[in-house]
Amino acid sequence: MALRHAVLAALLSGEYSGYQLAKAFDVGVANFWYAQPQQLYLELTKLEKDGLISGRQVVQEARPNKRLFTVTEAGKVELARFATADCKPSFIRDDLLVKVQAVDHIDAAPVIAQLDDRAAAAAAKIEFLDRLLRQLRGDLDEETFLRRGEPLGPYLTCLRGRQFEQEHHTWCVRAATVLRDRAKNRSS
Amino acid sequence: MALRHAVLAALLSGEYSGYQLAKAFDVGVANFWYAQPQQLYLELTKLEKDGLISGRQVVQEARPNKRLFTVTEAGKVELARFATADCKPSFIRDDLLVKVQAVDHIDAAPVIAQLDDRAAAAAAKIEFLDRLLRQLRGDLDEETFLRRGEPLGPYLTCLRGRQFEQEHHTWCVRAATVLRDRAKNRSS
DNA sequence: AGAATCATGTAAGGGGTTACATGATTGA
DNA sequence: TCAATCATGTAACCCCTTACATGATTCT
Numbered sequence: 001m002a003l004r005h006a007v008l009a010a011l012l013s014g015e016y017s018g019y020q021l022a023k024a025f026d027v028g029v030a031n032f033w034y035a036q037p038q039q040l041y042l043e044l045t046k047l048e049k050d051g052l053i054s055g056r057q058v059v060q061e062a063r064p065n066k067r068l069f070t071v072t073e074a075g076k077v078e079l080a081r082f083a084t085a086d087c088k089p090s091f092i093r094d095d096l097l098v099k100v101q102a103v104d105h106i107d108a109a110p111v112i113a114q115l116d117d118r119a120a121a122a123a124a125k126i127e128f129l130d131r132l133l134r135q136l137r138g139d140l141d142e143e144t145f146l147r148r149g150e151p152l153g154p155y156l157t158c159l160r161g162r163q164f165e166q167e168h169h170t171w172c173v174r175a176a177t178v179l180r181d182r183a184k185n186r187s188s
Numbered sequence: 189m190a191l192r193h194a195v196l197a198a199l200l201s202g203e204y205s206g207y208q209l210a211k212a213f214d215v216g217v218a219n220f221w222y223a224q225p226q227q228l229y230l231e232l233t234k235l236e237k238d239g240l241i242s243g244r245q246v247v248q249e250a251r252p253n254k255r256l257f258t259v260t261e262a263g264k265v266e267l268a269r270f271a272t273a274d275c276k277p278s279f280i281r282d283d284l285l286v287k288v289q290a291v292d293h294i295d296a297a298p299v300i301a302q303l304d305d306r307a308a309a310a311a312a313k314i315e316f317l318d319r320l321l322r323q324l325r326g327d328l329d330e331e332t333f334l335r336r337g338e339p340l341g342p343y344l345t346c347l348r349g350r351q352f353e354q355e356h357h358t359w360c361v362r363a364a365t366v367l368r369d370r371a372k373n374r375s376s
Numbered sequence: 377a378g379a380a381t382c383a384t385g386t387a388a389g390g391g392g393t394t395a396c397a398t399g400a401t402t403g404a
Numbered sequence: 405t406c407a408a409t410c411a412t413g414t415a416a417c418c419c420c421t422t423a424c425a426t427g428a429t430t431c432t
């Protein structure tokens with residue numbers, strides 16, 4: 001049971017439809033989890049069946065109807081229980097790192113290209129997260145918000161996400177530079 | 189096929205038995221992937237069957253016999269092919285972040301405790317990785333090693349792992365402090 | 377005497393990815 | 405007219421985790 005609690009936690013911020021959640025999880029607004037639309041629809045169905053969330057139908061004219069979900073009391077209890085259970089250590093699993101690990105034995109060119117792509121993607125996400133953070137904290141500065149702003153949880157996870165992207169970006173640029181310099185020296 | 193290439197990349201550094209690989213992957217020397225022993229044994233069997241690695245039996249007296257694996261030519265070709273294919277973006281999936289996301293709605297105490305644990309674990313891993321980095325670079329300083337040291341790949345992934353742990357540590361300490369301060373102010 | 381290390385596997389089940397399926401509206 | 409957005413699902417498959425299984429040696 002993994003995605004389960006991520007969805008519950010996400011739904012604490014308000015009512016969302018499957019589609020809206022999917023966007024958040026996919027684009028990566030979810031700085032605490034990632035999931036695909038299909039999995040979310042499935043999980044939402046299960047969560048509703050288990051009484052941890054409840055959905056209400058919203059009829060729309062111009063658009064297809066949608067169902068908005070809210071966390072029930074039972075859902076909050078389940079989250080509280082989950083919070084006391086101990087959790088697995090976080091770990092890295094990244095295709096690109098595998099490629100870099102092997103870079104002494106394979107052609108570096110495609111790896112460098114992908115490092116550049118990643119760096120660009122990370123930069124875009126950093127901008128996005130900065131906007132989101134500013135929005136979350138309103139007219140307070142960060143220190144003040146951390147002392148008494150609400151909601152704190154989403155702000156903290158967003159900070160972590162921002163930090164992660166920043167580091168990722170720095171590393172990609174560094175690695176690409178190192179690899180490019182070596183290629184240059186070898187050819188000269 | 190995900191673990192497959194991670195194992196291949198790991199085996200480029202030398203001959204390893206399933207058990208030795210498992211330790212590396214589990215303890216987290218693998219800064220590019222994580223896997224459990226059982227999965228590794230399974231994957232090694234498959235890789236050998238596919239001719240991407242070859243194992244040789246090593247008979248031992250005092251210890252059980254073991255099989256050491258090496259990447260074959262076919263394995264290197266497969267890795268090169270993998271390196272040119274485009275890869276999935278890396279993402280975060282962390283139970284603890286889910287708990288922090290929900291912290292406005294649940295008891296903060298257990299979350300704070302787990303943040304402390306994580307911070308301590310991260311600190312330990314940072315020390316470990318620092319030792320590993322020093323070992324990898326020998327008597328060269330970092331800049332020099334990055335310019336012409338070998339092997340470069342493992343050093344770069346290790347740097348990324350170190351950086352990740354560092355950030356993780358910083359964030360955990362920060363989040364725990366913020367949550368503790370709020371608990372204090374609320375009670376006073 | 378018990379725990380830890382070395383050493384390798386099998387089997388069941390759950391979680392996640394990919395592919396398939398549908399259909400109306402809006403903007404380029 | 406083509407792509408994108410809104411909106412929700414099903415089915416197959418693969419990957420990964422957890423639990424089970426064995427057994428000798430070394431250290432505390």
